[in-house]
Amino acid sequence: MDRYNIMWTGGLDSTYTMIVYSHYDIEIQPYYLRHGRKSEKYEFKAMEEIREELLNNEKTKAKILPLIVIGEEDIPSDSEVEAAYSRLKAQGGLGSQYDWIARYARHNDVEGLFYSPVKPTSSASKFRGCIEANGVIREYVNSVGRKVFTIDMENSSPDLKLVFGGFNLSETFDITKIEEEQRMRDEGYTRILEKTWFCHTPVLGKACGCCHPCETTIEAGQTWRFTESRLKRYRELKEGASPGRVRFETYIDVIFGR
Numbered sequence: 001m002d003r004y005n006i007m008w009t010g011g012l013d014s015t016y017t018m019i020v021y022s023h024y025d026i027e028i029q030p031y032y033l034r035h036g037r038k039s040e041k042y043e044f045k046a047m048e049e050i051r052e053e054l055l056n057n058e059k060t061k062a063k064i065l066p067l068i069v070i071g072e073e074d075i076p077s078d079s080e081v082e083a084a085y086s087r088l089k090a091q092g093g094l095g096s097q098y099d100w101i102a103r104y105a106r107h108n109d110v111e112g113l114f115y116s117p118v119k120p121t122s123s124a125s126k127f128r129g130c131i132e133a134n135g136v137i138r139e140y141v142n143s144v145g146r147k148v149f150t151i152d153m154e155n156s157s158p159d160l161k162l163v164f165g166g167f168n169l170s171e172t173f174d175i176t177k178i179e180e181e182q183r184m185r186d187e188g189y190t191r192i193l194e195k196t197w198f199c200h201t202p203v204l205g206k207a208c209g210c211c212h213p214c215e216t217t218i219e220a221g222q223t224w225r226f227t228e229s230r231l232k233r234y235r236e237l238k239e240g241a242s243p244g245r246v247r248f249e250t251y252i253d254v255i256f257g258r
């Protein structure tokens with residue numbers, strides 16, 4: 001049985017990839033990278049509930065293996081990858097997770113790990129910018145007939161190949177968050193859609209409306225995930241209100257159920 005390795009966070013994009021591959025007679029090995037964010041417990045809860053939903057869904061054919069949680073202590077040092085990552089990051093920023101995962105995958109022989117970057121709608125993606133500046137993306141159809149994107153190893157820089165060469169980019173690369181949402185609703189996965197978690201700095205268990213993933217979610221048009229007062233605070237922040245004051249007001253809003 002083929003094994004598909006998928007980075008999973010419990011968020012919309014990686015959950016979309018989990019759903020896509022749940023339809024095939026394969027093994028899915030999900031991986032989660034610990035990052036010490038406040039949102040971790042909400043992400044674990046979302047993944048647990050979504051796994052349950054998938055296991056009980058008649059369309060699920062895949063065997064979903066227990067989540068492998070990667071901690072900082074599991075990341076080996078690797079001066080080659082670290083140097084390549086630093087050079088890429090210096091060009092315009094790039095999340096540290098790419099360095100960590102590249103080192104982990106290289107030393108644990110994890111092949112073809114799937115990332116699920118989505119097509120951006122408003123703000124530019126540093127990840128996509130980095131790939132475009134340093135190489136070429138190749139598209140192919142894999143053994144279960146799904147579209148996959150990878151780094152073109154003949155036309156990309158040595159640094160890009162070292163950091164991203166071992167990864168697959170899921171078909172989310174070609175679609176926006178709103179398209180993901182529509183497809184999930186059309187295929188009967190609305191309950192899973194609503195269980196996905198996205199906020200990095202929740203306020204008493206509610207999405208804050210102000211962190212980067214909340215911003216991306218609002219800008220992508222998924223305002224249904226927020227209350228009116230959270231959207232109002234978001235607009236205030238955009239208009240220059242102090243982040244500390246907005247967060248304090250958000251606490252008050254949540255306490256009063258607004």
Ligand SMILES: [Zn+2]
Nearest residue numbers: 199208211214
């Ligand atoms: Zn947030």
